[in-house]
Amino acid sequence: MPNLPTSSLPASSLPVDLCRLPHAADIPLPAYASDGAAGLDLCAANDTAIQLAPGERALVPTGFAIRLPSQYEAQIRPRSGLAAKYGVTVANAPGTIDSDYRGEIKIILINLGADAFIIERGMRIAQMVIAPVIQTVIREVDSLDSTTRNKAGFGSTGT
Numbered sequence: 001m002p003n004l005p006t007s008s009l010p011a012s013s014l015p016v017d018l019c020r021l022p023h024a025a026d027i028p029l030p031a032y033a034s035d036g037a038a039g040l041d042l043c044a045a046n047d048t049a050i051q052l053a054p055g056e057r058a059l060v061p062t063g064f065a066i067r068l069p070s071q072y073e074a075q076i077r078p079r080s081g082l083a084a085k086y087g088v089t090v091a092n093a094p095g096t097i098d099s100d101y102r103g104e105i106k107i108i109l110i111n112l113g114a115d116a117f118i119i120e121r122g123m124r125i126a127q128m129v130i131a132p133v134i135q136t137v138i139r140e141v142d143s144l145d146s147t148t149r150n151k152a153g154f155g156s157t158g159t
């Protein structure tokens with residue numbers, strides 16, 4: 001496999017339908033910020049600025065709804081810049097957007113920083129990674145096979 005520069009990578013061929021909601025006429029579409037970006041940046045679509053005091057969280061609208069193909073999910077992840085500079089992150093990261101969800105995508109932002117943070121309309125607040133999902137069939141059984149690890153966990157191999 002040749003070592004291709006990232007700008008030569010083919011565009012994703014997975015189509016995702018997206019509806020812009022009436023209150024988001026001026027909000028940029030979710031977009032990859034670079035050729036090789038994993039996540040589409042999502043912007044805040046709140047009408048008025050939201051002030052997040054330290055420790056507070058808010059459910060922030062994005063102004064968009066999507067239709068994912070079945071067997072896919074969208075993960076809502078924090079932006080590292082907001083986390084590193086302000087301590088602002090996604091409370092439920094990674095948030096899960098189900099393929100059968102048709103409502104507005106919303107982001108649960110939490111301020112873990114020491115200072116208040118203002119969420120302005122149009123600000124890029126999170127990113128959305130589209131990923132394949134395997135749905136399983138759960139089979140209830142009476143016991144499980146034993147392994148070398150067996151029930152050891154939570155640091156059992158040392159630090």
Ligand SMILES: O=c1ccn([C@H]2C[C@H](O)[C@@H](COP(=O)(O)OP(=O)(O)OP(=O)(O)O)O2)c(=O)[nH]1
Nearest residue numbers: 076092095096097098099101104105106107108
């Ligand atoms: O960060 C998020 C997480 C979820 N959702 C939407 C899409 C998702 O498909 C739906 C349900 O999410 P989840 O399953 O995480 O929440 P729940 O508490 O289990 O709610 P429900 O009982 O509706 O499944 O809410 C968002 O818009 N943003």
Ligand SMILES: [Mg+2]
Nearest residue numbers: 096097098101
């Ligand atoms: Mg759920």
